[in-house]
Amino acid sequence: MNTKFPKGFLWGAATSAHQVEGGTVNNWSEWEKENAERLAKGAARKWQKWQQEKFPEMFDPQNYISDKACDHYNRYEEDFDLAKDGGHNAHRFSIEWSRIEPEEGKFDEKEIEHYRKVLLALRERGIEPFVTLWHWTDPVWIGEMGAWGNKETGKYFLRYAERVFGEYKDLVKFWMPLNEPGTEVSLGYLFGNQPPGLKSQLAANAAFKNLMQAQKDIYKLAKSVSHDFQIGCSHFMFDMKPANRLPWNILATKILDYFANYRFFKTFRDSCDFFGVQYYQPFFVNLKLGGHFWGIFENKKKCEGHSDLDWQISPEGIYHVLKKAAKNGKPIYITENGIADNDDTRRGEFIEEHLRFVNKAISEGADVRGYFHWSLLDNFEFVEMRGFWPRFGLIEIDYKTLERKPRKSFYAYKEIIKNNGNIDHNPDKE
Numbered sequence: 001m002n003t004k005f006p007k008g009f010l011w012g013a014a015t016s017a018h019q020v021e022g023g024t025v026n027n028w029s030e031w032e033k034e035n036a037e038r039l040a041k042g043a044a045r046k047w048q049k050w051q052q053e054k055f056p057e058m059f060d061p062q063n064y065i066s067d068k069a070c071d072h073y074n075r076y077e078e079d080f081d082l083a084k085d086g087g088h089n090a091h092r093f094s095i096e097w098s099r100i101e102p103e104e105g106k107f108d109e110k111e112i113e114h115y116r117k118v119l120l121a122l123r124e125r126g127i128e129p130f131v132t133l134w135h136w137t138d139p140v141w142i143g144e145m146g147a148w149g150n151k152e153t154g155k156y157f158l159r160y161a162e163r164v165f166g167e168y169k170d171l172v173k174f175w176m177p178l179n180e181p182g183t184e185v186s187l188g189y190l191f192g193n194q195p196p197g198l199k200s201q202l203a204a205n206a207a208f209k210n211l212m213q214a215q216k217d218i219y220k221l222a223k224s225v226s227h228d229f230q231i232g233c234s235h236f237m238f239d240m241k242p243a244n245r246l247p248w249n250i251l252a253t254k255i256l257d258y259f260a261n262y263r264f265f266k267t268f269r270d271s272c273d274f275f276g277v278q279y280y281q282p283f284f285v286n287l288k289l290g291g292h293f294w295g296i297f298e299n300k301k302k303c304e305g306h307s308d309l310d311w312q313i314s315p316e317g318i319y320h321v322l323k324k325a326a327k328n329g330k331p332i333y334i335t336e337n338g339i340a341d342n343d344d345t346r347r348g349e350f351i352e353e354h355l356r357f358v359n360k361a362i363s364e365g366a367d368v369r370g371y372f373h374w375s376l377l378d379n380f381e382f383v384e385m386r387g388f389w390p391r392f393g394l395i396e397i398d399y400k401t402l403e404r405k406p407r408k409s410f411y412a413y414k415e416i417i418k419n420n421g422n423i424d425h426n427p428d429k430e
Contacts, residue, residue: 003355003356003359003421003422003423003424004419004420004421004422005359005362005420005421005422006362006369007420008369009369009370009371009420009421010089010090010128010333010369010370010371010372011087011088011089011090011370011371011416011417011421012083012088012089012090012091012092012127012128012130012370012371012372012373012376013083013086013088013091013092013372013373013374013375013376013394014091014092014093014130014335014336014372014373014374014375014376015072015091015092015093015094015375015376015377015379016093016094016132016135016136016179016379017093017094017095017096017099017135017137018066018069018094018096018135018136018137018380018382019066019069019135019375019379019380019381019382020069020070020072020375020377020379020380021069021070021071021072021073021096022066022067022068022069022070022071022072022073022074023067023068023073024066024096024098024099024137025098025102025140026096026097026098026137026138026139026140026143027137027138027139027140027142027143027147027195027196028066028136028137028194028195028382029066030140030143031194031195031196031197032064032065032066032385033065035064035197035385036061036062036063036064036065037061039061039063039064039385039387040058040059040060040061040063040064043058043059044059048310051308051310054308054342055308055342055389057387057388057389058387058389063387063388063389064385064387065387066380066382068402069379069380070377070378070379070397070399070402071402072377073114075402075404076118076121077121078404079376079377079395079404080121080122080125080127081125082376082395082404082406082410083125083127083376084125084126084127085406085414086394086406086410086411086413086414086417087413087414087417087418088127088417089126089127089128089417090127090128090129090130090370090372091122091127091128091129091130091372091376092129092130092131092132092176092335092372093118093129093130093131093132094131094132094133094134094135094179095115095131095132095133095164096111096137097133097134097137097138097139097142097157097160098137098138098139098140099111099114099115100112100115100160100163100164101139101156101160101163102139102140103139103141104139104141104156107163112163112167115167115168116167116168116171119131119168119171119172120171123171128173128174129171129172129174130174130175130176130333130335130372131168131172131174131175131176132176132177132178132179132234133157133160133161133164133175133176133177133178133218134157134177134178134179135179136179136180136184136188136194136195136382138153142156143195143196146196147195147196147207148185148189148206148207148210148211149189149196149198149203149206149207149210150210151206151210153210153214154210154211154213154214154217157214157218158214158217158218158221161177161218161221161222162221162225165221165222165225165226165229166225169225169226169229172229173228173229173230174230174232174274175222175229175230175231175232176231176232176233176234176276176335177214177215177218177219177231177233178211178214178215178233178234179234180234180235180236180278181208181211181212181215181233182208182235182236182260182264183236183383184207185204185207185208185211186204187383187384188207189203189204189207190203190204193384193385194382194383194384194385212267212268215233215268215271215272216270216271218231218271219231219271219272230273230274231271231272231273231274232272232273232274232275232276232333232335233268233271233272233275233276234275234276234277234278234335234336235261235264235265235275235276235277235278235325236278236279236280236336237260237261237277237278237279237321237324237325238256238257238260238261238283238321239279239281239282239283239314239317239318239320239321240253240256240257240260240261240282240283240284240285241253241282241283241284241285241302242284242285242286243284243285243286243298243302244286248287249285249286249287252285252287252296253285256285256296261321261324262324265325265327265328269328269330272330273330273331274330274331274332274333274369275325275328275330275331275332275333276332276333276334276335276336277321277322277325277332277333277334277335278334278335278336278337278374279317279318279321279334279336279337280311280336280337280338280339281307281311281312281313281314281317282302282303282312282314282317283297284297284298284302285297285298286298305346307339307340307341307346308340308341308342308390308391309340309386309390311339311340313339313346313350315350315353315354315356315357316357317357318334318337318354318357318358318361319357319358319360319361322334322357322358322361322366322368323361323364323366325366326361326365326366326367326368330367331367331368331369332366332367332368332369333368333369333370333371333372334358334368334370334371334372335372336372336374337354337371337372337373337374338350338373338374338375338392339392340381340390340391340392341391341392341409342390342391344396344407344408344409347394347407347409347412348408348409348412348413351373351409351412351413351416352412352416352423355371355416355421355423356423358371359421373394373413374392375392375393375394376393376394376395377393377394377395377397377404378391378392378393378395378396378397378399379392379393379397393407394406394407394409394410394413395407395410
């Protein structure tokens, strides 16, 4: 089967500032210091025996402190040289709000210039930047005022966005004000698994409402700055399936699918030029008496293969979520798709098989225009504060020496890009 992708398709990888730059001071870095010991002690309860044996670093409190991370802040040119060597023609990254505005109303000119150099470095290498303005981290002063639970945060975020748009309007076309707002609201405001560590339905509702308004306000602002700006928003998409054919599980799947997927697109449709789809694994719905939202997702193995995080591998799932997203009539970029695979024995096949199903969705009319693998580098995985042990990078990072080493999957992806996604012409498969 010919899997060649459309002309002009964007190929790349993604990162976020806090996870790779190092040296950030924000609400997350402060939360890490306060919770590292607790997270290390709780690893034995959270993770399975095989994971504990394979990744004993999860018991070290330092695993949960981002600290210097990959030092991408100082080594971005080296990393972009590797991306270029890998054939990438686009790169998704985030600008760290806490660097730009470390104190309320005080913008740091040195940091503004730093990100200008980052953008120029990408442009000089022929790599299209996709810029995220908020990848979950907030300046400390925003955290102290209640973060997104406070309506005023949207006003300050708009001011920050206005400054950034004005500074880089000649260097950036694609902007993503928000990264997975629903995920951060759920994990940070409802379940308390990550900053700000709240467990409140009221706080979660307020935060989502404020984020939704911020996206709308920034969309209008962006268009006033430049009609050429393309504004998007990324969403962690659930490929939901009933765990069995019981009628209540079938009904529950439809209801949950609406709230987890369709409601997002309905909410943000008028404040986006494109949608970013982020897909990792399927979820099987099995209602149980007294189960909370996450408790109804069954984790029994229904797919072949799993990642180091024990996430199930289901390439077909990306086809299903893309078909759902396509119904909104907006262009789609896959802004995250990846696997925790320290041994790099599954990543190459993971990419290949997911891209086959991306191509299938495209052949059936889905307007998919780009694919960003998560991640370019091994990094500080901060969803639920997992730290450094899950390895998602196309490029391996030695966290002691900070040496970069492209994995075999890096070169497999390079070959796919070289052939514009025509996987069956990959000489490594012969």
